[in-house]
Amino acid sequence: xxxxxxxxxxxxxxxxxxxxxxxxxxxxxxxxxxxxxxxxxxxxxxxxxxxxxxxxxxxxxxxxxxxxxxxxxxxxxxxxxxxxxxxxxxxxxxxxxxxxxxxxxxxxxxxx
Amino acid sequence: xxxxxxxxxxxxxxxxxxxxxxxxxxxxxxxxxxxxxxxxxxxxxxxxxxxxxxxxxxxxxxxxxxxxxxxxxxxxxxxxxxxxxxxxxxxxxxxxxxxxxxxxxxxxxxxxxxxxxxxxxxxxxxxxxxxxxxxxxxxxxxxxxxxxxxxxxxxxxxxxxxxxxxxxxxxxxxxxxxxxxxxxxxxxxxxxxxxxxxxxxxxxxxxxxxxxxxxxxxxxxxxxxxxxxxxxxxxxxxxxxxxxxxxxxxxxxxxxxxxxxxxxxxxxxxxxxxxxxxxxxxxxxxxxxxxxxxxxxxxxxxxxxxxxxxxxxxxxxxxxxxxxxxxxxxxxxxxxxxxx
Numbered sequence: 001x002x003x004x005x006x007x008x009x010x011x012x013x014x015x016x017x018x019x020x021x022x023x024x025x026x027x028x029x030x031x032x033x034x035x036x037x038x039x040x041x042x043x044x045x046x047x048x049x050x051x052x053x054x055x056x057x058x059x060x061x062x063x064x065x066x067x068x069x070x071x072x073x074x075x076x077x078x079x080x081x082x083x084x085x086x087x088x089x090x091x092x093x094x095x096x097x098x099x100x101x102x103x104x105x106x107x108x109x110x111x112x
Numbered sequence: 113x114x115x116x117x118x119x120x121x122x123x124x125x126x127x128x129x130x131x132x133x134x135x136x137x138x139x140x141x142x143x144x145x146x147x148x149x150x151x152x153x154x155x156x157x158x159x160x161x162x163x164x165x166x167x168x169x170x171x172x173x174x175x176x177x178x179x180x181x182x183x184x185x186x187x188x189x190x191x192x193x194x195x196x197x198x199x200x201x202x203x204x205x206x207x208x209x210x211x212x213x214x215x216x217x218x219x220x221x222x223x224x225x226x227x228x229x230x231x232x233x234x235x236x237x238x239x240x241x242x243x244x245x246x247x248x249x250x251x252x253x254x255x256x257x258x259x260x261x262x263x264x265x266x267x268x269x270x271x272x273x274x275x276x277x278x279x280x281x282x283x284x285x286x287x288x289x290x291x292x293x294x295x296x297x298x299x300x301x302x303x304x305x306x307x308x309x310x311x312x313x314x315x316x317x318x319x320x321x322x323x324x325x326x327x328x329x330x331x332x333x334x335x336x337x338x339x340x341x342x343x344x345x346x347x348x349x350x351x352x353x354x355x356x357x358x359x360x361x362x363x364x365x366x367x368x369x370x371x372x373x374x375x376x377x378x379x380x381x382x383x384x385x386x387x388x389x390x391x392x393x394x395x396x397x398x399x400x401x402x403x404x405x406x407x408x409x410x411x412x413x414x415x416x417x418x419x420x421x422x423x424x425x426x427x428x429x430x431x432x433x434x435x436x437x438x439x440x441x442x443x444x445x446x447x448x449x450x451x452x
Contacts, residue, residue: 013169020168031141031160061169068135075137107126110136112147 020063021048024070035074050080058091058098065102072102072109119155133162178371182364183327187211188315188380189303189362191335207280207438210383216359220391221434222278228428230421232396237421241430245272247422254416256349261285264349267437271388274432281388281435286353290384291441295345299338300382300443303362305451315364315378316447324376324449326367335360338384354437359385366444379444389434395424 025044028036036044048070055069078084083091083105090096090104117128125146129139140147142158151157187210203218230236238244249268256264263286270281290296305316313321314332322328338357340350366379397404399421426432 017168027138031135031138056169061167063166063168064130064133064135064163066168067163068137071135071137103126103130106136110125110140110147 017049017052020066021045021052024048024052024067027067028071028074031071032074035077047080051078054082058101060098060102062099065099068102068106072105075109076105115159117157117159119151119153119157121153123151123153125151125157128157132159133165134160135163178324178369180325180327180367180369180376182367185363185365185381187331187361188326188329188364189332189335189360191333191337191357191360192216193337193356193358203278205278205385205436207383207385207436210361216385218387218436219358221387221389221394222436223391224278224389224427224431224433226429226431230395230399230425231392232402234395234399234401234421236425236429237400237418238425241274241426241432244422244426244430247418248272248426249419251352251416251419251423252349254419255347255352258344258347259349261289261348263289264353267349267353267388267435271432271435272426274426274430275435276431277433279433279435281437282440286437287439287441289348289350290340290439291443293340293345293350294343295338295340295350296382296441299336300380300441303335303382304378304380304443304445304447315362315380316451319376320449324369324371326364326369326376326378335362353388354384354386354439357384357386365442369449371449374449375446376449377444377446379442382439382441382443384439384441386437387434388437389427390420390424392424395421399424 022045025041025048028044028048039047051070051073052066055066058069060066060069072087073083076084076087078087082088086108087105090101093101096104117132119128125139126136128151129136132139138160139157142160146157201218201220201223203222204215205218205222206215237247252259252264252268259265263283266283267281267286303314305314314335315329318329318332319326338360340354341356345351361383363381363383364378365381367376369376396402398417400417401421402417427434
């Protein structure tokens with residue numbers, strides 16, 4: 001018998017995040033090809049994983065919100081070390097839900 | 113989801129994207145002019161594929177699911193035909209894959225010899241093997257008129273070779289015929305779930321008592337017996353090939369229980385045994401000249417008495433060895449644990 005307890009959740013969570021990153025590699029090559037063309041799949045996955053960790057640390061855990069955050073991070077030319085100053089200011093704002101913060105960052109990234 | 117959207121009054125590109133479960137940048141990538149010119153009512157925008165929903169940090173919805181799998185296959189239930197047990201020949205039969213601790217004690221229908229007198233003072237219906245064989249074949253016309261797969265014909269021919277020793281008869285086509293038969297389906301269903309009959313608990317109830325842990329369920333040896341005596345079996349050959357199964361072993365070969373889904377999936381493998389042979393009681397009851405014969409049945413069926421006597425004579429006067437018929441049939445179900 002296998003009883004899935006809290007200590008096993010980490011493994012499931014890691015598997016789930018890995019799958020999401022693999023999907024994001026494909027997604028970015030379709031949506032923002034020029035922004036990621038210089039990275040092969042493996043380096044891109046490593047880059048995505050670092051940026052995803054930042055998103056999770058900011059409380060962005062919804063799949064679509066995380067996707068939008070990651071898109072914006074490449075569209076706005078962030079490094080793998082974290083968001084730029086303007087985004088950090090948005091993410092630090094109190095009184096906004098994670099979704100609303102991502103809305104603001106996404107709008108900025110969508111301007112040509 | 114539609115692959116396009118007609119813009120309504122008050123819509124914004126980001127609002128459309130969020131309503132459709134996609135990102136704004138993805139929407140822009142599908143509609144190159146969108147970033148510069150925005151949208152106005154009546155415009156049609158092309159929609160990208162919707163993204164999956166959910167939270168990345170809670171892949172397990174309850175985080176306390178109980179999963180139970182089968183440690184190793186085992187026999188979870190068995191059955192014996194009490195009539196066969198009463199007419200024992202003392203022959204003990206085992207077959208690979210079934211438990212050594214439960215040998216099948218065969219009845220007199222598994223014996224064969226030369227020159228035995230027809231019991232009960234009943235008449236002989238022939239003296240030579242060719243005549244008896246032809247008369248035995250008349251049973252096919254009576255009980256296997258719809259033998260579309262040729263299974264009954266094949267079994268008769270195998271018996272009539274003849275064989276010099278008791279052999280095991282296996283035929284995947286016969287297995288398939290049994291699997292499709294309504295008598296088998298009903299038997300398998302009530303083996304899994306007892307409340308449908310007036311019997312004691314069956315596998316489903318035993319699982320509940322064991323908190324759905326299949327590995328803790330003890331073998332049940334009190335299954336009722338399976339008989340192919342109704343529906344299509346009366347004319348497709350199953351009735352004359354088998355009728356009542358003498359022994360059954362039910363193996364559980366796969367099992368998966370998930371408490372979060374409140375269900376389990378179980379695969380059972382039924383090993384069914386019968387003897388293709390006749391004993392003295394058969395010929396005394398249904399043979400030519402029997403006081404009982406096949407009274408009460410249609411005239412066309414009553415003609416089968418000669419066929420039955422011929423079969424008995426081939427076996428007990430001409431030493432045609434009977435066969436142990438083994439059928440292996442899989443049965444899989446997914447069952448809600450809320451089922452009674």
